[in-house]
Amino acid sequence: MFNIYCPYCEEHREEEEFHPSGQAHLARPADADACTDKEWGDFLYFRKNPRGLHQELWQHTAGCRKFFNITRDTVSYQILETYKVGQSPQVKLPEVKLEEPRHG
Amino acid sequence: MEKILVSDQYAPDSLSERAEFGDINVPVVETALQHVNLRQVATRTGSGHGVSFSELPVTGLLVLRARSERAALQSALQTTVNIKLPDTLQSEVSVSSGSHKSVYCIRWVAPDEWMLSCPAQDAFDIETRLRSSLGGNSVAIVNVTGGYSVLQLSGQHANDVLKKSTVYDVHPQNFSVGKVVNTTFAKAQVMLRCVSNDEYELIVRRSFADYVWHWIQVASKEYGLSVSRS
Amino acid sequence: MTRFSGFSLFKNALQHQENWQRMWRNPTPKAHYDFIVVGGGGHGLATAYYLAKVHQKSSVAVIEKGWLGGGNTGRNTTIVRSNYLWDEAAHLYEHAMKLWEGLSQDLNYNVMFSQRGVMNLGHNLQDMRDIERRVNANRLNGIDGEVLDAKQCQEIVPIMDCSGSTRYPVLGASWQPRAGVARHDAVAWGYARGADQLGVDIIQQCEVTDILVEDGAAIGVETKQHGTIKAGRIGCVAAGHSGVLAGMAGFQLPIESHPLQAFVSEPIKPILDTVVMSNAVHGYMSQSDKGDLVIGAGIDGYVGYGQRGSFPVIEHTAHAIMELFPVVSRVHMNRQWGGIVDTTPDACPILSATPVENLFFNCGWGTGGFKATPGSGHVFADLLAKGRPNKLAEAFSMFRFYDGALIDEHGAAGVAH
């Protein structure tokens, strides 16, 4: 069970106070109406799901109710950093090769 | 389909004597635990005093929100109720008058959120004065007086009851007098304040108050629970 | 290869068990196969088995990075049922159910498929509406199902608290008599033995490190232990690792891999002869032939490949189990563990071509993978053999997440596991 540092409360708190909200830094397309079905589908459903370092969004639901980001290793479950929404992570993630998938 | 549902009761010691009321123009105020009739329970308990419990009368509660205009809120508070926003996270600022302690108390909730408590009858007035003092500033004030029940837990085993109930580190070394945290309380949530050594304030959502009361009864069993009149 | 029977057991007993044959070979991989199945769990081995058996493919390899059945096959709570709400899912799982019903004989390997019935409880009025809806749909799809009231539930499961005095009283249930449980490891081993007998090369301890793509088409895999192995078509069936494999081929999947936890009690004398599931209070339980109570929990909310989750999930499940079966209070929980489940947004699998030609994925089974094993392998073998989906697979294309034709099994109660 995780021990999570809330960057807003500036304390470590137990996982039970938090709720995970999926991949971090998912940006809603600025011009949603101009998106193709594929672009919209990518935003809606397709995720990095890495085995290793991952940036994810959590909410301090039982505490300050703020959303914030965590860089966490999805295998060792170690949390490398937590940072506020709008801030940039300090831990660099490995490059992932991603070609443009064809819509077949 | 045969539908089975149970007629539901509150937690033990439930239905109390009905409050009498005649003239409808005299509103009857009910706290969340009115049905338990704690006053009556208080006269009956005598078994051990490891933990003492009480429900405060309806307390005025205002949620205060401000981001960039925190300073404006600060000064509005100072002019209206002469109180400051807490400087540090998870802390409170109280103002007392006379024999009453904490007539006003502001608790840190989040970087842009505080909870102000005050006498119930003042809540509307304070809200109005704050609003007029703030003018067009982007600050939110919400009267949530009816939304919560304010409970007090004290005694030499009060801290043990908290350890059974919340995941937060309530060891006095970490949770010292004047600290306020929002955290879990069993399967409910609580705004928890360390009022003094072995004395804690629990602000819980009104609809959960009965559950919290029931939980406290079970968790205090081994220490002896006494209910104090409030 | 020895056929298993009472006679072979007797004969081997006389020979002090010294003459059993290997169940599968340990072949050295060839440079090229017509078909490579990545992943030696139940689904992958079943795929290989049906490629060889139904489609008479002779050049098939299964590549497994660890040991056969070492992923979710050996970690799940072994429930088999087919009473899914939506037509597409119901047809796929019922296809699997029909294969389950003859599987031990087909494989000559007793997978201990025990049709002891599965009960999905309803605890509120909306649960009961959803149960009615699902059972009605099942019946018209030719899948057995009944709606039970609380009294009938009590008769089938005497240890369950159906008194009505619980926090969320049991109002009724859906009941699929043909559903049940099977012995998970045996499924992998049975398929492995069957596939090996039909000439499939099963290569264990061989980790795929890259999927080789040329001109938009997959041509083989790079492995850690055996270098490059080329292939005509590649099928990835690696629950818990699908996203990683897709990344090797250069695309993402609509999948997140989450921990799913389960636990067993110590063996006790039988008290539960069926499978009881409750989504509303989050827990399900059956009892194995050894006497262990096998209990499943909900999914942890974060991505996790650690084959473990967080303790509160275990606690919540224990609360639910105690609520339903108060007599287990003094029974001991023995062991807990976790699997990695690939969850999709609509709680339905992906059996699909991909943006890379000759590369196919069978993944996203979420919590429902084990029960589909024979059907999944059968349908995926067809997809690999022919290169295009058959009627059962059609709806499960990964591209449904672009056009929006989701099959939303989240929408119906009692179907998440």
Next chain:
Amino acid sequence: MVDLIQGRYVQKNRLPSGGRINRDKILTFRFDNRYYKGYEGDTIASALLANGVKVVGRSFKYSRPRGIMSAGVEEPNAILQVGSTEATQVPNVRATEQPLYDGLVCSTVNGWPHVNFDVMSLLGRIGGNMMGPGFYYKTFMFPAFMWETYEKFIRRAAGLGRAPKERDVDSYDHMHHHVDVMIVGAGAAGLSAALAAARTGVRVMIADERSEMGGGLLHSTTSIDKLPATQWVAKVCHELDGLDNVVRLSRSVVNGLHDHNFLTVNERRTHHLGDQAPEGVTRERIHKVRAHTVILATGAHERPLVFGNNDLPGCMQCSAVSEYIRRYAVVPGGSLVVMTTNDAGYQCAFDWHDVGREVVAIVDTRANADSDVIAQAKQREITLIKGSAVIEARGQGRVTKAMVASINADGSFVTGEPRTLICDTIASSGGWSPAVHLSCHTGSRPRWRDDILGFVPGETHEQVLSAGGVAGTQTLSACIQEGIKAGTEAAAKCSNSSVADAMSAPVVEDELHAPAMALYLVPHTKAPTRASKQFVDMQNDVTAAGLQVSTHEGFESIEHVKRYTAMGFGTDQGKTGNVNGMAIVAKTLGQSIAETGTTVFRPNYTPVTFGAVAGSHTGALFDPKRFTPMHRWHVEHGALFENVGQWKRPWYFPRQGESMQDTLNRECVATRTSVGILDASTLGKIDIQGDDAREFLGRVYTNAWAKLPPGRCRYGLMCGEDGMVMDDGVTSCLAENHFLMTTTTGGAAHVLNWLELYHQTEWPELDVYFTSVTDHWATMTIAGPNSRALLAKVCSDIDLDKDAFKFMDWRSGSVAGVPARVFRISFTGELSYEINVPAHYGLHVWEALFEQGKEFDLTAYGTESMHVLRAEKGFVIVGQDTDGSITPIDMDHAWAVANNKPFSYIGKRGMQREDCLRPNRKQLVGLETVDPAVVLPEGAQAVRNPEQSIPMTMVGHVTSSYYSANAGRSIAMGVIRDGINRHGESVFFPLADGRTIEARIRNTVWVDPDGERQKS
């Protein structure tokens, strides 16, 4: 009766003095219907051994008699049923762990008619040869239909103990702790670590599974700082108890070490007192501990050696023999043969010898070992047989002989003729397996060390240290030193004021040790498949031969072998067997143990009751019940309640003699003809303030909000980004920058988080604040033609004139003397007011309305009538009429979709995806049964052609269906493919009971189609 039997069962193996037992407190207990006596301080196992009881169980597969093998948690055999009443039955209690108390009742879990004369053992002897590994997979397949019959027989043999049939009388709880240093295990290393850490002032917790701390020191003969070890232990415990920064937990098993140093500790608070916990005390407690640093000082388990018939009662671990003698003053037999690969094994022979019983021989598998203990053996004139091994035990139901033969140097074969030694106990020691279990729980893999012949904790990314036996350390002085070092280091990590050298190492004199021999399976003159059974995992009857056969069959991974043979899957989780098993597999495959793999343990270290895991969250505290301010009134007026999420909502208010339908008819008719009242307090309510509140609403709702003026309300529809309906409710404009949003009861929390998510992550630039006010407001809806007249009686400061206070207006004023917000909105289609007052006035206002409503026969109605009334008007309930696959267009709510808004609101793009635009989607329609008396079942599936064969093509289903007294017929709603274009067509509903109901598709409005009433 007790006295009668007592004479026959004297404690013949109890020594006249010694041990850590209280001889003044004699305890009587019952084992398999016979009474025995023991002393306070005994475990069941020590008391049984004292009484000369040999057989305590039958094995699972072969039904062989089994005796007590160990003295601790690693015990595989002595698994008992404990409990004197039905409600206090506990299955599968390890006799070696359970303290004895007066009146304890226990019994063996297998064996019929008696554990000493088990019929099944005949079957086991005959069938045992057939039941090799994988037995079940290879048979019972023919004929296929017989499997279920076979399985019934298999299940009959299932299980060890039994669950009680009654509800538990005891309670359980949890407690959270946050500490700097958590020490697991209170042997020499753990106690040293605790003291070293505690003296620095950091927060320390130490937990140990036994009733007394001290571990092996409690039966040790050595001295520490010139004190007997037991006195040193007492001194340390005393000091720890005097420090207020220390929590010391005995009888507390650390069962799990989870991520980020979170530990679960199972404290058995009353197991030593009796069946049932004393009043007010929980039977077990789980301490949930978050620690900065964890020190594992869990020690090691002695490995018994694997040899022929090593499961016979009388075969024990060497250390267990010592422990019984020295701690419990019990000698488990008369004549002892010791077999050991190491020096530690000698101690039990000395202990046995020193209390005056016969040591037949010490059989040392090493040919040339030389060390202090060997000298001591000679001093005692104990027969020492070097370079040999006990290759087989013999005896009927208990050991009577040991077959001893010389073996070669690496222990792979027998070199000499076996000879027979007469004895009743064979103690063996194959070395020590560090108790690495906890170190594995977060994914770390233990590492094999050839020098200590055991696995030690592997690399970890957590702050976890190990000290003592678990780290492979074998001398007492080193254990203590490591403990001090770990304690000091751990304390320094979390404290600035670390006291350097808070503790110096006590003086301990170690003996000279000779290296141990690597031996696991003792060779036999015959191959394992032909020799008498050599057990590796006693509980699951896994033999050396079974392991070899498995590898021959292709199960080469240790994980495969374990699963194929069930090795390590017992309740002891392979504490004594796993390493032996791995060694045997490694040897069969010609690999080293390190190559063969490692053994990974999962929580729990020892089994823990479900009651303990659940804690207090059972029964009435399973889940919170949320009550509205008017709940008391509902209870007093006979309401039946419906669970809606955690809320208790009045479902309906039956009167004497009414059926449910009678009640609904009465409630619905009263509402439409006079006035009804609904407690709507559970609706989610969110206060929204800020200059951009309006803009924000426009982005999260599908419809337009730009022009809603203060004083007005509007229905809003909310979708997910996929365009599917997610929630709905009325939102009111309180002021230009202030709104009150309502949500469904079940959706309240989700919607608030949804708004926060979008505000905090997507649109932080918008000036807006959200606050839940659900609990603040008591909400009551009065509906019906008389609702205005009723309101007028309790409200004098709002102009209720129909033109002054119009439909979809809201006003503030006072109701029954209480400040209120009154909303003229309607979910029934009637003239209707929703009165909101602060919750503490809720009951007052509610009762005032009833007081004043007498003349209108004001009728309370519940959620069921609310459903009927809204369905009569075609109003949907999100979550009932929708299921996450319905767009606003599908719901026939195109009117609530404003696609000309400048911002692409949430859901807009989603509902324009290809599949959402296709024809033939399921759409919400009314369904009118041909027979008006027939009510369609909710959930019934629709087909266009009822004559088709199965599988049928289904075109939709019924979402809501009721009998409507107001419409005088059944009414229903459902989703039907292309339904909006097919009004007037028939669909058919084939039901499970054989009926097929025909219904015509129509609009969803059954009452007041023009909507005149709500505007009246």
